[in-house]
Each structure stands twice: as structure tokens, then as C-alpha cells.
Amino acid sequence: MLQDLDEIAYFRGSIRRCDYKIKWLDEEGKEKETYAAVRGPVETKIDYIQKHGISVDRPNYSLHILMPRNPDTMKQFQRYKKFYLKTADDPDDDICWRVEATDSVSTKGILEITAVEYYANETEDDIEKGYVGAFITKVEDPNT
Numbered sequence: 001m002l003q004d005l006d007e008i009a010y011f012r013g014s015i016r017r018c019d020y021k022i023k024w025l026d027e028e029g030k031e032k033e034t035y036a037a038v039r040g041p042v043e044t045k046i047d048y049i050q051k052h053g054i055s056v057d058r059p060n061y062s063l064h065i066l067m068p069r070n071p072d073t074m075k076q077f078q079r080y081k082k083f084y085l086k087t088a089d090d091p092d093d094d095i096c097w098r099v100e101a102t103d104s105v106s107t108k109g110i111l112e113i114t115a116v117e118y119y120a121n122e123t124e125d126d127i128e129k130g131y132v133g134a135f136i137t138k139v140e141d142p143n144t
Contacts, residue, residue, distance in 0.1 A: 002107070016066055022083055024076050025131050032076070036067040038085065041117070059117035063097060069104055069111040077102055077113055084120075084130035094127045096120040 004012040018035035026032055041061035048057045063085070067073055077083075081099045098118035104111050120127055126134035 018067070020085060022067070022085060023130050024083055025134060026072070026076070032072050034067050034070075034073055036065050036085075038066075039064045059119065061095075061117035062100075063113075063115045065113040065115060067111050067113070069109050073111050074104060077111060082118055082125075082132045083115075084125070084127065084132065086130045094120060096125070096132070 002014045004014075006012075016037035018037045020036045020038050021033050022036050023031060023033040040063040043060055043062065045060075046057055047060035048055050050056075067077070077099050079099055079102065083097055083099075085095065085097055096118045097115040099113055100116050101114040102111060103113075106112065121132075124135050125132050
């Protein structure tokens, strides 16, 4: 990930292992996936709204994600795009995440993403498989 430029006799650097897979469907409905290194969530307090004696929790977790920078990931992981992050430890983890910021400039070949916890849409998303918008039917024009 990062090279230590103080060492000139040999290569010394930092690496991150990509333990997670993120899957999505492209515009044509083809399944795509990428490996990612994820850090987070690190929040220690629950964010909430309270009015008229009713308290509602707001999603406030955040993630820092590193993944390969390629045309597929650059197209999918833009600001406000949603995705599900499935882990091998807990495949029933149904947390939806929304991209807040992307950095494709700082490190060559790596796309850095900051994502926040978001609301899952059970009517549009295939939560079991981890696809956003999988149940949205596309209306085709019968005149074409």
C-alpha cells in the first residue's frame, strides 16, 4: 500500500490484507465483485433523535475501505451509491452502507472510500445476496 522512502537498499512498505468481498450488479444485471480491506466502525455512541418523548436511533457507523482502482469500482463506488458488505464470520449481517467520499488520487491503483451506515430497502434490495436494487423491474418501451 505505502512504500517507506527512507529505505533505499531494499523495499520496505505497508500492506493491508483484503478480507472482504463486495458484490454488486452492473447496469446490465451482471454480477461483479471486488476484494476490499475494511476498517471500522469505530463509533462508541448511538446517535438519536428525540421529539415528543419518542426516541429514534439514527445509523451513524462509518467505514474506511481500500479496494483496487479499476473501471468497474470507479463506476460503482461513487458518492451516494449503496452496497452491502457481507462477512465470512457473519453472513447474516444485513447492514447497508452508503458511499460518502471517494479518493482515487492519493494512492496509485487504490480507491479509498468512506462509507456510512444507511437504511436497507427490503422491497428493492436483495438483502440475502447483498445486491442493491436487484428487485427493481425495468420497464421496456414496447414501441422499440
